[in-house]
Amino acid sequence: EAQVTQNPRYLITVTGKKLTVTCSQNMNHEYMSWYRQDPGLGLRQIYYSMNVEVTDKGDVPEGYKVSRKEKRNFPLILESPSPNQTSLYFCASSPLFRGLTGELFFGEGSRLTVL
Amino acid sequence: EDQVTQSPEALRLQEGESSSLNCSYTVSGLRGLFWYRQDPGKGPEFLFTLYSAGEEKEKERLKATLTKKESFLHITAPKPEDSATYLCAVPDTGRRALTFGSGTRLQVQP
Numbered sequence: 001e002a003q004v005t006q007n008p009r010y011l012i013t014v015t016g017k018k019l020t021v022t023c024s025q026n027m028n029h030e031y032m033s034w035y036r037q038d039p040g041l042g043l044r045q046i047y048y049s050m051n052v053e054v055t056d057k058g059d060v061p062e063g064y065k066v067s068r069k070e071k072r073n074f075p076l077i078l079e080s081p082s083p084n085q086t087s088l089y090f091c092a093s094s095p096l097f098r099g100l101t102g103e104l105f106f107g108e109g110s111r112l113t114v115l
Numbered sequence: 116e117d118q119v120t121q122s123p124e125a126l127r128l129q130e131g132e133s134s135s136l137n138c139s140y141t142v143s144g145l146r147g148l149f150w151y152r153q154d155p156g157k158g159p160e161f162l163f164t165l166y167s168a169g170e171e172k173e174k175e176r177l178k179a180t181l182t183k184k185e186s187f188l189h190i191t192a193p194k195p196e197d198s199a200t201y202l203c204a205v206p207d208t209g210r211r212a213l214t215f216g217s218g219t220r221l222q223v224q225p
Contacts, residue, residue, distance in 0.1 A: 004158070033212065042119075043159070043202070045212040058212055090158050102149030102206060102213060106158030 002027045004107035006091050012113045013081055021076045021110045023091030031094045032074040033058070033104070034066065036087040043090065049074055050096070081114040088112075117142045117205055121216035128223050131192050136219045138203035139185040148186050149213065150179050151202040159202055193223045 004025045013019055025032065033048035035058075045058030049068040063085055065077040074093075078085060088111050092104040118141045128134055140148065147166050151159035163172040165181040172179045176197060178189045188201055200220045204213040 031211070040217060042217040043204075043213075043215040045210065048211050050211065056211070058210060092158070102147055102164050102204060103161045104159075104213065106160070108158050109156070 002105070004091055004093055004105055006089070006107040006110045008110060009108065010111050012115065014115050015082055016080050019078050019081060019112075021078075021089055021091075021112070023074045023076065023107060024072050025074075025091075025093040025105070026072065027093065027095070027105065028071065029093035029105070030071070030096050032068065033092045034064070034074070034076050035090045035092065036060065037090060037109075038087050046076065046089075078112075081112075083114050086112060086114050117207055117214045119203060119205055119214055119216035121201075121203060121219050123219060124217070125220040126222070128190075128193055128221070130194055130223055130225050133189070133191045133193070135190070136188040136201055136221070137185060138188070138216055140203075140205055142205050146206050148181055149204045149206075150186070150188055151204065151215075153200045153202055153218065155199075162201075190221070193221075195223050195225050197221065198223045 007022045030051045034046040035043045037043045044060050046064050047066040049055045090109050091107040094104050120139045122137045149164050150162040153159045163179045168183045170181050176191050180187045200218040202218045204215040207214050
């Protein structure tokens with residue numbers, strides 16, 4: 001089954017404790033991206049990757065890091081989480097960035113709470 | 116800067132009661148407008164792409180239309196399983212991203 005898998009789905013952590021949210025897709029997609037979703041603000045892009053070893057900042061990259069060492073994986077790293085990073089996070093992928101079709105495949109989300 | 120505004124924020128319908136959701140946009144050059152459906156606890160799921168004013172797309176009880184300034188998602192004779200948040204988005208190819216609206220939360224009561 002074609003899917004984007006995120007882990008963990010739910011996490012409660014404390015300020016400053018490094019964490020990684022993993023994202024893996026099995027569709028051989030070149031493009032992957034991370035979004036956060038907050039009430040009233042909608043979905044905002046954090047980082048994206050056009051292919052292995054190619055990453056770039058999105059709209060709200062502060063406090064986050066990413067890496068793309070393999071085509072299928074695109075982990076999101078919070079080196080020193082703060083309460084304002086409490087949010088619902090989504091990983092998405094597509095075959096290249098389908099800017100003209102807009103068809104992104106999203107994971108089921110990771111709800112993160114930073115105390 | 117591209118902007119996408121959706122209204123209403125929430126909509127409650129009775130089963131069978133047709134209605135429309137609105138998505139207005141301000142972009143420097145429209146390269147498509149996209150509709151997604153998001154169920155509680157799930158990621159958004161792609162529904163439609165519209166490219167030019169006058170274009171229409173249909174899927175079951177949903178029909179999306181596009182003008183030069185806005186898009187409508189018409190829901191005909193909705194059923195409870197149509198309850199979800201509907202998101203519209205436009206592409207920001209400079210950032211390789213979609214700019215999303217805040218969504219319309221639709222509830223269809225039996």
